[in-house]
Amino acid sequence: MEILKPAIAGTLESSDAQVTVEPGERGIELTLTSSVMNPYGRQIKATVLETLERLEVKNARVIVVDKGALDCTLKARVECAVFRSCGQSAANIPWGGAVR
Amino acid sequence: MIPRPKPERFRLRRTMMFMNAQKPGLIKDAYIYGCDSIMLDLEDAVAENQKDAARFSLYHALTTIDYGGTEVIVRINGLDTPHWREDVRVCVAGGADGIRIAKCESAQDVHTVEQAVEEAEQEFGAEVGRTLLMAALESPKGILNAYEICSASERMFGVAISGGDFRKCMQTTPQHDGIDMLFARGQMLLAARAAGIQCFDTVFTDLDDQEGFEAEVRQNKAMGFDGKSLINPKQIRFVHEVFAPTEKEVIQAEKIVRAIKENAEQGLGVFTVDGKMIDIAFLPGAERTLRLARACGMYEGDLV
Amino acid sequence: MKNAVGREIPDALLVNGREVYQGKNYMDGKYLQKAAPRTRRYETPRESKVVDSIVQALKDCGAKSGMTFSFHHHLRDGDYVVNMVMQAAIEELGLEELTIAASSLGAAHDPIAGYIEAGKVVGLQTSGIRGRMGEVVSAGKLKTPAIIRSHGGRPRAIEGGEVHIDIAFIAAPTSDCAGNCRGIGGKSDCGSMGYAMTDAKYADHVVVVTDCLVDFPNLPASVEAIDVDAVVVVDSIGNPQKIASAAARISQNPRDLMMAENVAKVIASTPWFKDGFSFQTGVGGPSLAANLFLEQYMDQRNIKMGWAIGGICGPMVELLKKGKVGKVIDVQDFDLDAVQSIHTTPGHCEMSASQYANPANKGAFVNKLDFVVLAALEIDTGFNVNVLTGSDGVLRGAPGGHPDATAGSKVCVIVAPLVRGRMATVCEHVVTVTTPGDCVDVLVTDYGVAVNPLRPDLMECLDKAGIPHVPIEALKEKAYSLVGRPDSLKWEDKVVAVLEARDGTILDVVRKIKPFTLD
Numbered sequence: 001m002e003i004l005k006p007a008i009a010g011t012l013e014s015s016d017a018q019v020t021v022e023p024g025e026r027g028i029e030l031t032l033t034s035s036v037m038n039p040y041g042r043q044i045k046a047t048v049l050e051t052l053e054r055l056e057v058k059n060a061r062v063i064v065v066d067k068g069a070l071d072c073t074l075k076a077r078v079e080c081a082v083f084r085s086c087g088q089s090a091a092n093i094p095w096g097g098a099v100r
Numbered sequence: 101m102i103p104r105p106k107p108e109r110f111r112l113r114r115t116m117m118f119m120n121a122q123k124p125g126l127i128k129d130a131y132i133y134g135c136d137s138i139m140l141d142l143e144d145a146v147a148e149n150q151k152d153a154a155r156f157s158l159y160h161a162l163t164t165i166d167y168g169g170t171e172v173i174v175r176i177n178g179l180d181t182p183h184w185r186e187d188v189r190v191c192v193a194g195g196a197d198g199i200r201i202a203k204c205e206s207a208q209d210v211h212t213v214e215q216a217v218e219e220a221e222q223e224f225g226a227e228v229g230r231t232l233l234m235a236a237l238e239s240p241k242g243i244l245n246a247y248e249i250c251s252a253s254e255r256m257f258g259v260a261i262s263g264g265d266f267r268k269c270m271q272t273t274p275q276h277d278g279i280d281m282l283f284a285r286g287q288m289l290l291a292a293r294a295a296g297i298q299c300f301d302t303v304f305t306d307l308d309d310q311e312g313f314e315a316e317v318r319q320n321k322a323m324g325f326d327g328k329s330l331i332n333p334k335q336i337r338f339v340h341e342v343f344a345p346t347e348k349e350v351i352q353a354e355k356i357v358r359a360i361k362e363n364a365e366q367g368l369g370v371f372t373v374d375g376k377m378i379d380i381a382f383l384p385g386a387e388r389t390l391r392l393a394r395a396c397g398m399y400e401g402d403l404v
Numbered sequence: 405m406k407n408a409v410g411r412e413i414p415d416a417l418l419v420n421g422r423e424v425y426q427g428k429n430y431m432d433g434k435y436l437q438k439a440a441p442r443t444r445r446y447e448t449p450r451e452s453k454v455v456d457s458i459v460q461a462l463k464d465c466g467a468k469s470g471m472t473f474s475f476h477h478h479l480r481d482g483d484y485v486v487n488m489v490m491q492a493a494i495e496e497l498g499l500e501e502l503t504i505a506a507s508s509l510g511a512a513h514d515p516i517a518g519y520i521e522a523g524k525v526v527g528l529q530t531s532g533i534r535g536r537m538g539e540v541v542s543a544g545k546l547k548t549p550a551i552i553r554s555h556g557g558r559p560r561a562i563e564g565g566e567v568h569i570d571i572a573f574i575a576a577p578t579s580d581c582a583g584n585c586r587g588i589g590g591k592s593d594c595g596s597m598g599y600a601m602t603d604a605k606y607a608d609h610v611v612v613v614t615d616c617l618v619d620f621p622n623l624p625a626s627v628e629a630i631d632v633d634a635v636v637v638v639d640s641i642g643n644p645q646k647i648a649s650a651a652a653r654i655s656q657n658p659r660d661l662m663m664a665e666n667v668a669k670v671i672a673s674t675p676w677f678k679d680g681f682s683f684q685t686g687v688g689g690p691s692l693a694a695n696l697f698l699e700q701y702m703d704q705r706n707i708k709m710g711w712a713i714g715g716i717c718g719p720m721v722e723l724l725k726k727g728k729v730g731k732v733i734d735v736q737d738f739d740l741d742a743v744q745s746i747h748t749t750p751g752h753c754e755m756s757a758s759q760y761a762n763p764a765n766k767g768a769f770v771n772k773l774d775f776v777v778l779a780a781l782e783i784d785t786g787f788n789v790n791v792l793t794g795s796d797g798v799l800r801g802a803p804g805g806h807p808d809a810t811a812g813s814k815v816c817v818i819v820a821p822l823v824r825g826r827m828a829t830v831c832e833h834v835v836t837v838t839t840p841g842d843c844v845d846v847l848v849t850d851y852g853v854a855v856n857p858l859r860p861d862l863m864e865c866l867d868k869a870g871i872p873h874v875p876i877e878a879l880k881e882k883a884y885s886l887v888g889r890p891d892s893l894k895w896e897d898k899v900v901a902v903l904e905a906r907d908g909t910i911l912d913v914v915r916k917i918k919p920f921t922l923d
Contacts, residue, residue: 009153009156010153013123013125014125014825015124015125015128015825015826016124016125032922035825035826036795036825036826036827036890037796037920038795038796038797038891038893038894038917038920039795039827039890039891039893040826040887040888040890040891041891041920041922042891042922043888043891045922067825068824068825068826068827069124069825069826070124070128070826070886070887071164071888072124072128072157072160072161072163072164072165073124073157073160075156075160076153076156076157076159076160077153077156079156080152080153080156083152083156084152089152089153090151090152090182090183090186091185091186092186092189093155093156093159093186093189093190095159095189095190095193095194095224096193096224099156099159100101100163125825128886129850129851129886132659132662132850132851133658133662166885332658333658333659333662334658334661397870
């Protein structure tokens with residue numbers, strides 16, 4: 001998917017993550033901050049990148065502010081932000097396909 | 101993906117606890133409180149501009165969290181909104197046990213959702229007929245059409261009244277003796293029993309009024325409800341206490357089930373237990389009591 | 405050398421007879437040589453000990469570089485006195501190489517971090533380190549490793565001379581001109597002054613700092629004039645809003661309540677839950693809520709609590725006022741209800757930290773405890789508890805009385821949610837061992853109960869009462885299945901803090917954390 005416009009999903013509440021995506025030209029530029037950086041930073045980064053890859057996002061600036069979200073929440077926030085940026089978040093989501 | 105067993109149309113549903121599907125901290129383990137069903141809410145709890153985000157959260161919660169034996173139902177948005185079709189798709193794709201139809205007013209409403217569910221089951225390769233349905237009656241029209249709604253589909257396991265909206269339509273407010281919804285509750289119970297499905301009462305929202313809550317739960321039990329919707333885990337224990345059978349009822353039920361089984365082997369249809377005439381018609385009730393007793397930790401035998 | 409909880413303790417620390425942790429009650433029966441202070445004689449009668457300023461008091465007490473100053477933490481996050489004294493000593497008198505020996509330090513003491521970075525403060529001995537101070541110590545900026553002690557370990561170390569206090573500064577809500585101090589009657593009331601008492605008896609010099617000078621004699625005194633050299637009157641010793649919170653309310657969080665209910669169930673299943681039982685609880689959500697459910701069991705069985713100890717807050721005072729507990733013995737107060745009750749509600753008494761928890765004296769209250777309910781940041785499969793270091797390895801907590809009450813009590817229940825956000829509370833190895841597993845008996849989480857295999861008697865109690873329990877490994881696996889297995893923290897060799905067990909042996913060390921990079 002191509003990131004068309006800036007979009008944001010999620011909150012800064014505990015156990016959540018706020019994900020912002022913006023159009024970019026130099027691959028995936030990820031900025032990650034997390035309340036559990038030492039024990040889980042590596043895994044959070046991997047989850048975010050895998051999710052973007054599944055959605056075939058090639059170029060984007062991605063800002064993740066993680067407040068201790070579980071992987072399932074991180075995925076949901078990344079996906080929602082990406083679909084919102086393409087104006088496609090309201091219907092016909094590929095559940096079980098690119099979203100899984 | 102966590103595989104969930106095929107949903108059981110008639111199972112124990114004393115407590116159904118509402119949870120905002122948009123709140124990761126809440127939905128990750130709502131089952132730990134021991135309610136029979138959790139109701140993940142895409143409707144009123146989710147702001148209009150977060151409906152999309154809630155579906156992504158819901159999908160991943162449904163597919164990654166092991167809810168164990170707790171039933172997972174999703175309340176979808178009303179048929180008059182642009183959201184409900186995608187809600188149905190995500191429920192079926194994620195493997196929810198059932199869908200609660202908000203603001204249901206007619207058998208046609210059930211059919212409309214059922215058709216969308218069936219299409220989604222085909223789209224996502226789920227067994228057709230797997231996803232159960234229940235209806236929330238929130239208007240006078242819904243109550244008047246209760247029987248046609250209850251009997252509209254083989255997927256329907258139950259019906260619930262939604263007090264907030266209903267009372268507004270009826271120009272009333274919650275009363276301590278329940279007079280405000282007495283007729284509606286009665287009508288809905290009649291319809292549910294006539295159609296052979298379960299019937300659930302509305303939420304009690306004033307968490308500070310424990311006395312009022314307890315009175316309402318006792319009245320629910322006395323009227324014959326199967327269970328109640330809840331908004332807070334701390335309400336669960338009392339409902340389970342009230343809906344638990346008495347020790348005497350459990351012993352009696354055990355005797356009846358055993359006697360029916362033993363007499364059936366000998367070809368006897370009618371016989372007496374403790375001086376009372378018993379026949380096969382007593383079996384479902386006695387088995388229900390034993391299942392309830394097992395859920396309450398009062399029965400450990402193997403008759404059910 | 406590896407100690408009894410499997411922690412590697414550097415040999416360099418094992419000097420002057422210092423040993424590694426050997427297990428519970430290892431020091432039992434040994435002798436302790438108490439260290440007497442060298443105190444000044446005041447033979448000539450004086451009308452008043454009030455001096456003009458902290459600087460003056462420091463001068464009068466012969467303050468010089470290299471000294472150790474002590475403080476108590478009864479003013480909690482509202483305390484002004486530690487900063488005030490250190491500023492006077494360092495900025496006005498130019499002293500250096502100072503050591504702070506406090507019963508605890510907290511968020512109020514961020515400015516001390518600057519003195520650590522500047523090399524003016526070179527030693528810390530405390531129960532708690534938090535905020536900026538925790539960060540700079542964890543970053544290796546303190547010249548010597550901080551020494552972390554429990555509330556019972558501190559009076560033991562002071563009495564035994566391991567800590568020699570040159571000047572004790574005692575923040576006092578009220579004092580008279582001779583230095584009789586009380587925790588009530590002023591504008592910054594804190595109630596009990598239990599943590600200051602050992603300091604007053606064992607320091608060479610004692611300076612009282614108050615913002616409310618009252619008529620002589622201020623009795624009954626928590627710290628007595630016979631131990632006090634000087635009294636300084638300042639505008640304010642602390643921020644009352646942060647000293648004692650408004651009434652501590654019992655949590656309404658359903659998760660806390662569910663866990664608290666299970667804690668009460670566990671307690672009620674044991675043979676010690678009988679008329680006259682003794683009890684201590686922490687003030688965290690589920691620990692405090694246990695009071696509520698315990699009361700229901702007490703009513704059901706028609707029994708009363710004999711006595712309760714600890715840091716005290718409103719709900720325990722309520723039980724005392726209702727006549728459901730005989731005595732409340734109080735080392736510290738956490739809310740206004742408790743502050744206002746001590747010395748006025750019959751049966752609500754004050755005690756010193758040594759009376760409360762010192763493992764080396766002849767009769768600490770913790771040793772007579774039946775039950776204690778406490779929280780944990782982390783607990784591992786060996787039942788070792790961490791209440792000091794965060795998931796990033798940085799110092800941000802305090803053992804407090806945790807190691808003492810767990811060691812002394814007959815049944816110690818730890819109550820904590822299985823996970824907090826993405827952090828597993830039940831884990832394979834805690835970051836730092838602050839309470840050894842051989843003192844911990846039962847763990848109650850929102851996902852189930854586990855009993856320490858060292859306590860088969862308790863397993864039997866739970867089985868009889870039909871309370872399900874699982875091996876702690878099962879809880880750990882459940883936690884990791886939810887949040888994923890954490891990566892290990894990366895440490896450097898440098899030791900930034902030494903965790904002393906309550907008996908003075910070394911339980912664990914905290915090392916400097918390596919800066920985290922993602923790539």
